[in-house]
Amino acid sequence: MGEYFALIVGAILVNNFVLGRFLGICPFLGVSKRLDTALGMAGAVVFVMTLASAVTATVNQYVLLPGAPFSVGDLAYLQTIVFIVVIAALVQIVEVILQRFAPPLYRALGIYLPLITTNCAVLGAALLSAKESHGILKATVFGTASAVGFGLALVLFASLREKLELAQVPECMRGTSIALITAGLLAMVFMGFAGLGG
């Protein structure tokens, strides 16, 4: 139990995907102009990362690793390409099913669902789990926690940027420059969590 707790705290705060590992920077800057779109994106990422982590860990355990039940040799070096294909296909399937059975959720996630197919945070979670040799359950928990960490950073950043809209920023710093500086400050704040949870 304590092991999982440390894993979750580590993924959300200490090694935050965006602010600690610098993965998923593109949506972090792209979809953080407004809080409601940031929340939509965060929801979509939690959803996809949880699913993707579970499925890729299963594929890794049952096909790729040496000695796996369906193994045809040591194929661990194929992890990146196999994972990205599996994630892309998974998102496609999920999209079709959501559109049919949960149209409100489909509309709420909107364009973000197909967009995060190739998000490096999703692939990163899968590859990190594989590197750390997490089991399927542990990988899924790690994926969810990482996604929650990503969502936390995104929502925090979006709130800051909404405030910045009203602030008097010097003209040369407006727009992307002040956003990047804010992101840097936020990343430094998250460095304060280093050492927490081991």
Next chain:
Amino acid sequence: MTGAIFVLTVMGLLLGLVIGITVKFFGTEPDPKVEKIEALLPNANCGGCGFAGCSDFARALAGGKAEPNQCPSTNTETAAQIAALLGVALGVRQPKVAVVLCGGDNTKAAKAALYNGVNDCRAATLVAGGAKACLRGCLGLGACARACPFKAIEITGASLAVVHADVCTGCGKCVATCPRKLIRLVPTSATLHVLCSSPEKGAAKRKKCSAACIGCQKCVKAAAGAVSMEGALARVNYDHQPSPPGAIAEVCPTHCLQPALLDVTPVPTPAASASEVAHA
């Protein structure tokens, strides 16, 4: 090596099969109603309806969240067709056109500088407000003409943006584009426009442009209620159009009050009125 090829091939086939089966059994057909509406819409994606493009508007229409006449770019017949398709009543919409509220082309308005930069009004505005002496004059570099999805705006040979009222649908893209905010949407029935937007005092304006509204108030007196003053600038009251517009337009000493949307061959006697200004 063979193992890798085998695994990837099998995995590709398997995933493709699963996606195919999912789409086959769980896929949703696109709404035929939406497709039909989309075919009727202009598909210029001008955004005049307030939705993100024509297909978004079509979905909103099919979902009952929009009304057919919200689209400024369809004519009444097409809107009626869409309304019939949806089985809703068609409301009344006042058709609008854009009008550039500036008459100061190169023959009438003085230049303060020579602009050699990027050929766009927005870029020119950034450089000390553009080349024209009048800070509310049309720069004539054609940002609005390029923004227009219907190619309704022409830049005349004397560098003035002019809207072709017969082509203009009133979507309002140019209104948002013009860095000097010279373009306004007015009812198509409007017959009179003050083709000047400068809030400066009459004498100062006249030095810069012979087609400026000098604030003499002759038109205000001539047209009971149809024109009113906004500081030193006459403004046409578009809800209250005078019945014979020509008579009122004639009183304007600078011809800045025009009886109709400015034609591409504009305004009587530019040379004469310019010399008149010089003498005055």
